[in-house]
Amino acid sequence: MQVKLTHELFQEAIPVIEQIEQAGFEAYFVGGSVRDIILDRPIHDIDIATSATPEEIKSIFSRTIDVGIDHGTVMVLFEKASYEITTYRSEGTYSDHRRPDQVEFVRDLKEDLLRRDFTMNALALSRTGQIIDYYDGQGDIKRQQIACVGNPYERFNEDALRIMRALRFMAQLNFTISHATLEAIRALNEQLKLISIERMTIEWHKLCLGKAYPQAIRLMLSSGVAEQLPAIDYFRKSLHILTEHPIQWRDEADVWTTVLFLSNHSSDMVHHIQTAYKLSNQLTQQIKQRLLALNQLNTRLDKKWSNKELYELNVNIESAAHLAAQLFEDFKDDDASLRYNTLPIHSKRDIVVTGKELKQLIPPSSIYSVILNDIEEKILNHHLQNEQNELLDYIQFNYKDYLCF
Ligand code: ATP
């Protein structure tokens, strides 16, 4: 098969491949970008594989960085871009079910493609647009199926993460999993326990953000893979609900907010999930915020929130409203987030008159809080603008009796 390499990522990289070829070696595009060009999906990055050793690559290009030299990867800086170029390699035995005991550089593309996870990911593409397909990747793409290269039992025994990868590609591409590959997933999923949580979390997030995630989660539940997810006892029920009533998610915080919400979470569950999945503090904060907002929206589904009530929620409900609109049948107030964002102030801290300005007008007293509550209310109802002169004039006029002078 011949494809057109019109995408600028390919166009920019062609001179890099030409330079390697001029030095007497082979180089091809490999991996996800080749699969995605056939599927007409967006290309986000490209991988290049070569018959040249890392040392040979370093002698061909003047600007290089050793990024993963033990695994055969050199970064080449070429014009304005950088390229990770990996030497063809074959992988030996995998005694820990995660990493090869040793990698060996080879000169044959076919051997390099043999070590890859799925046939659709074991394609190569020449700089002229010729697809090289030793393992019927194109046939599987046509059949819309995910199948291991070679024997699935061996492949999952080598690296159990491939089980999660199969399910995440299923979710992203809306493909099925071939019979033999599925059988091996059912048999070997317990080995996922050996995989580092960081690698698991990346695949789990990608899976959930794939458009066919309900099918992938259904298969996870029926094949035993779900049981290998960390802390699954906290949210198994949510996964079952989601397969029946899928929610459209926009990011990872949406995923966890929904999963925890549906499981009648307690507040320390967020903490358990953060630890179990090694989530960043930033993501954990977002999840907490969204859960709080979602719970508050859930307390009052039938009525429209007034500006004052939105203000008192004191959380940005924008993202939670996206979930609430799907989770709660009676949630009608879908402009609430817009109104929240356009509130003149979001907390007392936003009021431009503070204790400092008040002190110049009025001796310290409990009247301060009365004044601040009063102007807060008037600003929210657009009776006053949050503008210092206007607020000070208002205070001087309405609280005359308390003034210092
Ligand atoms: P994405 O579009 O998500 O980047 P990808 O297929 O490019 O998908 P990467 O993780 O970027 O996935 O890996 C690039 C290529 O490396 C894959 O296409 C596959 O050929 C190979 N690969 C990656 N991870 C594995 C693995 N665990 N086992 C075998 N081959 C793998």
Ligand code: MG
């Ligand atoms: Mg990739």
